[in-house]
Amino acid sequence: MNEAVFTTRNLTKIYLTGDVEVRALNGVDSELYGGELAVLLGPSGSGKSTFLNIVGGLDRPTSGQVTFRDQDLATLSDGKLTLYRRNHVGFVFQFYNLIPSLTAWENVALVTEVADNPMPPEEALAMVDMEKRMTHFPAQLSGGEQQRVAIARAIAKRPEVLLCDEPTGALDSKTGVIVLEALTRINRELGTTTAIITHNAAIRNIAHRVISFIDGKIAEVQVNDQRIEPSEVVW
Numbered sequence: 001m002n003e004a005v006f007t008t009r010n011l012t013k014i015y016l017t018g019d020v021e022v023r024a025l026n027g028v029d030s031e032l033y034g035g036e037l038a039v040l041l042g043p044s045g046s047g048k049s050t051f052l053n054i055v056g057g058l059d060r061p062t063s064g065q066v067t068f069r070d071q072d073l074a075t076l077s078d079g080k081l082t083l084y085r086r087n088h089v090g091f092v093f094q095f096y097n098l099i100p101s102l103t104a105w106e107n108v109a110l111v112t113e114v115a116d117n118p119m120p121p122e123e124a125l126a127m128v129d130m131e132k133r134m135t136h137f138p139a140q141l142s143g144g145e146q147q148r149v150a151i152a153r154a155i156a157k158r159p160e161v162l163l164c165d166e167p168t169g170a171l172d173s174k175t176g177v178i179v180l181e182a183l184t185r186i187n188r189e190l191g192t193t194t195a196i197i198t199h200n201a202a203i204r205n206i207a208h209r210v211i212s213f214i215d216g217k218i219a220e221v222q223v224n225d226q227r228i229e230p231s232e233v234v235w
């Protein structure tokens with residue numbers, strides 16, 4: 001196993017809505033290892049997105065520790081947390097959030113303009129097999145194609161980690177497989193540490209490790225000695 005990129009200890013997130021307290025994370029001890037592909041499973045409301053948002057620097061814990069290498073994310077200033085996100089983390093969400101008035105190439109270029117050592121947009125698009133559709137606008141692309149452009153946008157700055165919250169949630173199974181193939185290829189060829197949240201337990205066997213959440217805690221971690229290709233997933 002490689003070194004841990006992320007470590008959390010007793011990670012806790014409490015949301016207060018009026019008088020009602022929701023413990024979205026209730027003491028999570030975890031690691032994400034360098035170069036691994038982890039799948040995060042669990043019922044709705046079990047804390048998966050909250051966990052991903054905190055390790056990605058989009059949100060802060062109520063208490064507990066979360067470190068990225070030696071950096072304590074819980075106590076970083078807002079400015080440093082923004083720099084952390086910008087320099088190290090790529091995000092992919094269920095909905096693609098592409099800018100409709102820009103082509104696929106321009107959507108990716110928007111990010112590479114502000115990155116230190118980016119890939120050329122066409123190289124990022126080639127990683128997800130979209131180089132032939134570079135000049136197309138989002139409305140001219142299918143859902144799966146738009147998601148692949150969103151993945152190209154996330155990886156073009158060469159992030160160390162790629163955090164994906166239900167990346168296949170809006171896609172049919174055939175298209176979902178193509179998107180998962182893009183993510184596994186990136187993990188394998190670029191060595192990007194990748195975490196994928198899914199509701200689809202069938203996806204679990206494409207991962208090196210499966211982390212299962214229940215009620216804001218990690219209930220189980222499964223290590224896959226034998227992984228399968230996305231094309232072998234039975235949905």
Ligand SMILES: Nc1ncnc2c1ncn2[C@@H]1O[C@H](COP(=O)(O)OP(=O)(O)OP(=O)(O)O)[C@@H](O)[C@H]1O
Nearest residue numbers: 015017022024042043044045046047048049050051
């Ligand atoms: N901003 C918020 N304010 C109040 N409660 C919240 C907020 N965000 C999340 N929660 C609550 O925290 C709990 C965990 O939510 P979270 O989105 O992390 O779960 P999840 O496992 O990702 O669920 P899903 O699979 O449905 O996306 C839920 O009970 C949710 O309602």
